[in-house]
Amino acid sequence: MINSSIWILWTVAVMVITLSIRNPFYLILVIVGLFYLGHRLARQKNISAWVLSNSRFILTMILLSTLINGLFAHVGSSVLFTLPKGWPLIGGNITTESLVYGAINGLMIGALYLLFNIINLALNIKQITRLIPRAFQPIAMVVTIALTFFPSIQQRTQEIKEAQMIRGNQMKKVADWLPILIPLLVSSLENAILLAESMTARGFHKQANLKAPLALVSLILAAFAVFSGWILQVYRYPRPIYITLFLLGSGLTVLTLFTIGKRSKITRYHQESWRLLDLLMGFLITFFLVSFAYLALTDRLLSLNFSPYPRLTLPRIQTLGIIFSLITLLPSIISNHD
Amino acid sequence: MITKKIFSLLFDFFVFSLGLMSLLAPFILPQARSLNQQTATFPIMISLILGLCLLIMIFEAQYSLLDSKMIAFLAVLIAINAGLRFLENAIPGPGGFSPIFILIILTGYFFGSRIGFLMGTMTLLVSGLITGGIGPWLPGQMITAGWVGQSAALLTVFVTKLGWKGKPIEVGLLAAFGALWGLLYGVIMNLWFWPFLGAGVGQTFTQTVSATENLQRYAAYYLATSLVWDISRSIGNVLIITIMAKPILKIFQRFKLRFSFENQGVTAL
Numbered sequence: 001m002i003n004s005s006i007w008i009l010w011t012v013a014v015m016v017i018t019l020s021i022r023n024p025f026y027l028i029l030v031i032v033g034l035f036y037l038g039h040r041l042a043r044q045k046n047i048s049a050w051v052l053s054n055s056r057f058i059l060t061m062i063l064l065s066t067l068i069n070g071l072f073a074h075v076g077s078s079v080l081f082t083l084p085k086g087w088p089l090i091g092g093n094i095t096t097e098s099l100v101y102g103a104i105n106g107l108m109i110g111a112l113y114l115l116f117n118i119i120n121l122a123l124n125i126k127q128i129t130r131l132i133p134r135a136f137q138p139i140a141m142v143v144t145i146a147l148t149f150f151p152s153i154q155q156r157t158q159e160i161k162e163a164q165m166i167r168g169n170q171m172k173k174v175a176d177w178l179p180i181l182i183p184l185l186v187s188s189l190e191n192a193i194l195l196a197e198s199m200t201a202r203g204f205h206k207q208a209n210l211k212a213p214l215a216l217v218s219l220i221l222a223a224f225a226v227f228s229g230w231i232l233q234v235y236r237y238p239r240p241i242y243i244t245l246f247l248l249g250s251g252l253t254v255l256t257l258f259t260i261g262k263r264s265k266i267t268r269y270h271q272e273s274w275r276l277l278d279l280l281m282g283f284l285i286t287f288f289l290v291s292f293a294y295l296a297l298t299d300r301l302l303s304l305n306f307s308p309y310p311r312l313t314l315p316r317i318q319t320l321g322i323i324f325s326l327i328t329l330l331p332s333i334i335s336n337h338d
Numbered sequence: 339m340i341t342k343k344i345f346s347l348l349f350d351f352f353v354f355s356l357g358l359m360s361l362l363a364p365f366i367l368p369q370a371r372s373l374n375q376q377t378a379t380f381p382i383m384i385s386l387i388l389g390l391c392l393l394i395m396i397f398e399a400q401y402s403l404l405d406s407k408m409i410a411f412l413a414v415l416i417a418i419n420a421g422l423r424f425l426e427n428a429i430p431g432p433g434g435f436s437p438i439f440i441l442i443i444l445t446g447y448f449f450g451s452r453i454g455f456l457m458g459t460m461t462l463l464v465s466g467l468i469t470g471g472i473g474p475w476l477p478g479q480m481i482t483a484g485w486v487g488q489s490a491a492l493l494t495v496f497v498t499k500l501g502w503k504g505k506p507i508e509v510g511l512l513a514a515f516g517a518l519w520g521l522l523y524g525v526i527m528n529l530w531f532w533p534f535l536g537a538g539v540g541q542t543f544t545q546t547v548s549a550t551e552n553l554q555r556y557a558a559y560y561l562a563t564s565l566v567w568d569i570s571r572s573i574g575n576v577l578i579i580t581i582m583a584k585p586i587l588k589i590f591q592r593f594k595l596r597f598s599f600e601n602q603g604v605t606a607l
Contacts, residue, residue, distance in 0.1 A: 019379045116473035138400045145413030192414035199406035223390035
């Protein structure tokens with residue numbers, strides 16, 4: 001078990017690296033690493049056929065992406081065959097290059113999909129709920145209550161459904177669900193009133209004063225900074241400008257949420273513990289990420305970029321690139337010692 | 339009071355346009371389609387910006403509304419809605435049909451735009467948590483569902499102005515609204531995913547290609563992949579709203595009265 005903050009850090013690192021890669025060889029390495037990790041996690045949780053079902057999805061994704069790009073993009077020099085020019089949108093040359101480009105896109109989507117699939121495996125609901133920032137305490141409360149109520153609501157649905165079926169409800173039309181939904185709503189909302197009353201009785205009527213127009217303004221400014229940074233990046237403004245804007249936006253958001261969060265005085269139970277191994281892992285991932293950013297920004301990892309256009313060539317491979325693609329395996333080192 | 343209203347309207351508009359602009363970016367930013375741009379980072383950046391918009395909206399909504407009554411009320415409604423999402427296959431309906439929209443629309447319609455927004459976003463968040471569906475697609479889904487609930491409040495204005503409350507046309511209007519959103523939801527979610535698959539398509543776009551041509555391509559992609567699903571979702575929404583809207587609104591009416599207990603001498607912590 002790794003601390004959930006470390007998992008998030010790892011996710012960010014893998015995402016940054018995956019998104020900077022266009023080299024199919026590295027992408028395949030990333031995917032293989034994720035498959036290995038996911039397989040281990042799924043085995044721990046006794047989920048069968050994890051690899052199989054996910055590889056099916058990823059292969060479909062790659063196929064789809066290859067087909068779509070191949071049909072719509074008519075660039076590239078190795079022409080396989082030509083569709084009549086008169087056909088709208090898809091008419092034109094079908095080239096190897098555009099098929100390869102589509103496949104690379106598919107690989108990237110697949111890697112991202114796997115990454116988030118693994119995060120959902122690795123963290124349980126409680127851990128994810130806990131990641132909601134303290135400034136959003138009322139929302140965290142809503143989510144927690146909803147999650148707590150969920151099983152009992154499912155059970156109640158089942159009971160009402162059975163009662164209705166005994167009375168001869170066939171459950172064939174949408175209208176047959178009305179006598180289930182209405183009692184469900186009424187009885188659950190009755191529960192909600194009880195809950196609200198008992199919350200109020202325990203002095204939980206109004207949350208800590210979160211009214212903060214200034215915080216709102218600074219959040220808006222932060223969002224605007226990130227947005228304009230992105231636009232400038234798309235329009236290829238000099239790198240320092242948009243990176244400053246990104247940093248400004250994210251810094252402002254974190255700072256605002258932190259200061260607002262400090263105001264809500266709440267108790268947290270079952271804090272996650274930090275072990276030495278977690279700290280070590282956090283340090284290692286940060287080191288990887290920083291050195292990756294440094295190397296990529298100073299153009300020392302040129303093999304990350306690869307474009308099949310205008311003529312397909314073999315991608316270049318660097319040892320450093322291979323090392324960075326293997327960052328996906330980091331969490332599996334730690335669980336070896338569990 | 340009026341300045342506050344104007345401020346809140348401006349605020350909504352700003353956040354809405356920021357979100358919409360990021361979603362429409364492939365159309366309005368011709369540079370984004372240029373040759374070496376890493377188009378696959380596009381959806382992730384869009385998700386990030388949508389996530390920031392969500393933060394702002396939720397932050398604003400939570401402090402203006404939520405006390406223990408509203409927290410309990412919303413939480414239970416969300417749990418029901420997340421449960422309904424599981425019944426998707428059990429409830430007989432056309433494929434692609436999802437029963438979650440009715441409660442979102444009715445909540446927005448009855449309790450106002452902020453609560454509607456929270457209802458939409460939180461439903462998607464909670465059911466994402468339960469099904470293990472946390473990922474970059476979540477901010478897009480959340481904000482779109484939030485918009486469903488938020489815009490339902492517009493209907494309230496119409497209905498009260500025209501005096502349609504309680505008449506059959508009220509349900510008709512809601513059903514039409516559900517049909518519209520059944521389609522729009524698909525269109526918006528596709529907008530998010532499109533640059534992923536369409537990334538390579540960018541190669542064929544020279545910067546002189548107009549946004550309309552791009553729109554055409556999107557339309558082709560949309561027709562080919564999702565129109566059938568979206569239409570059946572629309573039909574499902576119409577069906578379920580015409581059948582269930584009235585009784586549910588009645589329940590809301592009753593519980594609104596019951597939830598309005600006041601307590602005195604309470605100060606914020």
